[in-house]
Amino acid sequence: MALPEELDQRLEQRLALVETPEYEGEQMDRRDYVSVLLLCALLPVALLVIANVIL
């Protein structure tokens, strides 16, 4: 196990990196969110309507 001081230093270095935008993971755009909402919100509502009608 590393010493606490070493860990503090490593954490500092890492946080300094993560704070810069180039180290952020690539994000989704509006189109990605729309596709997710279509599949996971709109489709379930349609399925529930169908289920109520069938039953």
Added chain:
Amino acid sequence: MSGLDAGASFAVEGSWPVLPAERTWGAKALFGISVSAAIATWCFLIGGYVGYYLPAGVGTIVMIAGSLVGILMIFLATVPVSTKYGIDSIASSKPQLGSRGSWISLFLLYTTVIGWNCLLLIFLGRAAAEILVALGIAGESARQPLVVAFAALAVLIVWWLLRGGPDTVRDTGPLIAIAVLALGVVILVLLITKVGWSTIADAKPAYASGDTALDVSTGFEVMVASVLSWWPYAGGMVRLCPSARTAKWPVIFGLGLPVGLVSIIGLLSALALPDSGGDPTTYLVDLGGVPVGVVALLFIVLSNVGTVMVGVYVTTVGLKQLPGLQRRVSWNGTTAITLAPVLLIILLIPNYFFDHIGTFLAFMGVLFAPMCGIQIVDYFLFRRQRLDVRALYLGGRGSGYHYWGGVNPAGVVGLLAGFVTYVYLLDPVSYVSHDPFKYVTASVPSAVVAAAVYAIVTVAAVRPAGRGGYLPGYEGARVPAAAAEGPTG
């Protein structure tokens, strides 16, 4: 952890943010791991529970809908933030609950995963014991000791497999997923050919109320609440993925939808064999004969090992949020801490725990809907998808997420409001519901109420007090690691 320096190893095995170059899980690996985590014995029980309220056709449709809505809430709450900063679900809850308030989510993670793992491992023990009994290797009287012995052995195997860190989860996950999917199809075919599709399709659910909307909502809610318990897993997994776009479909099609699809097997088996309650260990050998039954039982053993591995990995990462564990206890030591209560329960009270697992997990599940609600409203509305990463890990006074004594009252009040809303709409133990449950279900309104209360308290009290790092001009905490009250992550 070959190829990673000590800091990277600390991040991947611990709770520090993982840099893009260190995120080794691509879409295929994440999908495989998600599927292997999602497909387990609990799917059969969930489907079996839905089978009490809904017939085969409608139940299938409703379960798919419920799994998609459940995963949508998990997705919006965890994936964008975890993939952006390489952080797990616990760290991502600090802006809403506070650096110390996030211990609530850590408690939820620990107890929920312990509960699931106990359930899965006892099921594993049941399946393994059934194999020996079916093959004539052991007698009926040895069944109970065998259940305990196999479950305890599985605990040790999982600990041993996880010695390699998350790489083990990544490498074994896809293999297990392929085996599980193939064998899942065998079980489905077995049910349809041996019992008959018309028998299953015509079977009446045992506890259907006769009120269409109420039965549909109840079945839907069972599914949504079950998928919501993926909250701790999702963040811990996608933080090792390089981008939200890479994680998008693997999470939905790997972690959400398979739960709905595999639960169909539980639904059909509960309708075909009402006494089984969806539990395949009770009927596989009778239905398929010894050869097929034994192979299918092996499916349960394999899939449950995969699921428990992911659960223990995610819990271990979550426990590394505690400074004492992050700095003083090794990876293997922390996985042992995660597994120790599971082993104790298996050895001491397996039957008692198994009989009461539904009550225990139901109360855990109802908290994840409000959690998702407050996370979504905070991240997208108040913070505009930007967190102060430094404040996530250095939570002393002056840090943006220190709030009052490390706790954000808006988050706590929001969680409570969501919890009360859920319990009012649907009692998670008795499944007694109140209007307007049959029109709005419980998880979604619970999340909406929690988000609304969180937003009101934030606007009325937290933001005006200058807490939470919301004010314009706030550029992040400037607390150095050594001077902070101790890294919270």
